[in-house]
Structure formats: structure tokens, C-alpha cells
Amino acid sequence: MTDLSQALSLSSSGLRLQSARLVHVSENIAHADTPGYQRKLLTVAQGRFSLGDAKGPEAGPIALDQSQPTEIYDPGHPLADETGHYTGTNVDLVIELADARAAQRSYDANLKMFQQAREMSSSLLELLQK
Template sequence: MTEFSDALKTAASGMQAQAMRLRYTSENISNADTPGYRRKLMSFEAEMNRGQASGGVVAGAMKLDHSTLPRIHDPSHPMADEAGYFDGSNVDLVMEIADAREAQRSYEANLKMFDQVRKMSSSLMDLLKK
């Protein structure tokens, strides 16, 4: 039965990591027009159990994208300098939507794996009862 619980833990860790990825992606999308906003990035790391890779994944530390912020010319903007420029956001909406779709599909794949393992475990219990 430990194989079933290990598989459930692996799928659950994938769902948690993808949920965190979706959170950062949605924050990026909602702040795409915020002056000076830097895109949030995250990575995935292998989940370790007593020094051994468990097969699961965890969300790594959040990092900011330090690429150059675009300079926007709008002298009427309250944050504009004396030349009429201010720093925009480095969020690319097309990239964020693609990341959100990928995270959603990965989440759904982990959810299907979780459900399949649960069904297999239930079927095994039914067989053992007979």
C-alpha cells in the first residue's frame, strides 16, 4: 500500500506546486499595468525525503525578473520624471497566459493521476475483501 500513498503524495505535490505557479502568474497578469512592477518567477525543485528524491516536487523560492523595465513616455502620468518618462512593467501578457495554460494542464494531469491511484486503491480493497 505504500506505493499507492507514495503515488498520491507525488500527485498532490505536483498539484500544490502548480497552484503556486498559477498564483504567481495571476499576480503578474493583474499587475501588468503597474508602473515599476517586476514579473515574479518560480522554479520547481525535487522533493527530498531523508536525502533521497521522493519523486515529488516543491515550488522553489519566488524570484523577481530583473530584466530592464520599459521606459514609457507620458508627461501627464503622476510618476513621470521631468523628461516625461516612467518605468513600466516587464510583464508580457502572452507569456503569462501561456504559463497559466501550462500550469493548468499540469495541474489537471496530476489530478487525473491522483484520481486514478485512488480508484486503483479502492479496486484493490474490493478485491481483498472477497
């Protein structure tokens, strides 16, 4: 496998990983008001990668955030206990938006790397045809 195709493979792995990260962030945002929902965290599979094997980072198992959910006081809510409280969620929209922005920037960086490698390989093919 050539270095250019390895670069394409690594950047596409990064694109898939950041895409999966954005999916989980969007799920967390969608469930921000769902009582009892635990925030999902995307882990990266433990493994070493290098250009030699052309295998980039991959998504690992989904982990649930173990931080404490909020206790909401609303005596009229159907899930409220005798004290008028019910368990909310542990999703913080500010953290989710920051994670989404970081994932988007990483996605853009991998996309630029992919485009650069593709342009370099097409330029190389043009040179070889002459």
C-alpha cells in the first residue's frame, strides 16, 4: 500500500470516528430533557495505529457518563415522588455543544487531509502519464 493510499485510509478512519462522535452528541442533545437519561460517551478503541498498517483510530464501546443526574422539583410531574422531586438527566448542553464543535473541527481537519492526499495522488498520476 502506498503512502498516499495509507494517508487516505487514516483520514477516512478519522472521518468515521468524528462522525460517530457527532451522532452521540446529537443523541445527548435530543435527550437533554428526558428524565433518567444518562449521557453517552464515545470511546476510542485501545490500539496502536501507524502509517505502516494503515489502520486509523476506531470507535470503541459506548460508555455512560456516571455523573449525578439533576434532581428536579416539580410536584405536578407524573414521575415525582412524595417529596415532589424526580430524577432528571446528566446532560449539560454547554458541554455537548463544546464536544460538537471539537468533533466538527476534527472532522474538518481529517477532511482536509483526505482532500490533500487525493490531490497529491491525482497530481502524481498526471506526472506519470507525461
